[in-house]
Amino acid sequence: MEYPLADQTKFVDIAFKNPRDKGFFRDLSEGYRLVCPNIFLECKNYREDVSNPEFAQIHASIDRWDRTKNKRKHLAKDDKYVLVLDDSHIKKLIAWKLRGEETEIDNFLEDQLNELL
Numbered sequence: 001m002e003y004p005l006a007d008q009t010k011f012v013d014i015a016f017k018n019p020r021d022k023g024f025f026r027d028l029s030e031g032y033r034l035v036c037p038n039i040f041l042e043c044k045n046y047r048e049d050v051s052n053p054e055f056a057q058i059h060a061s062i063d064r065w066d067r068t069k070n071k072r073k074h075l076a077k078d079d080k081y082v083l084v085l086d087d088s089h090i091k092k093l094i095a096w097k098l099r100g101e102e103t104e105i106d107n108f109l110e111d112q113l114n115e116l117l
Contacts, residue, residue: 014041023102024109032113034081050084083112 018036020026028034046054085093089108096104 012040013043015039016041024106024113027106027110028113081113081116083109083116085112 016039018025018028018039020029020036025036025039028036044050044054092108093105096102096108
């Protein structure tokens with residue numbers, strides 16, 4: 001289900017409120033001082049490395065851009081962060097969740113964020 005943005009002229013695949021009550025998403029506001037009331041997810045099915053057109057599409061939902069990690073770092077200057085997760089990352093996250101290993105999920109997401117800082 002798409003979530004409308006910008007007076008319903010743009011859409012994002014998945015959006016949810018950030019409860020900020022524990023873990024990585026709480027740490028965004030408390031530890032990193034990042035105001036993040038909403039989390040937006042774009043689901044893509046790319047076989048090759050993500051390049052400018054794909055980032056431009058994601059950018060339409062966020063604002064400015066530049067090149068894969070550099071592109072994401074460019075957004076970070078404006079406190080806008082893009083964590084790119086591939087199939088192997090998703091599998092790890094699901095496995096940790098099923099085993100109740102929430103700390104592993106938080107550590108992984110924090111490592112991803114720290115690559116951009």
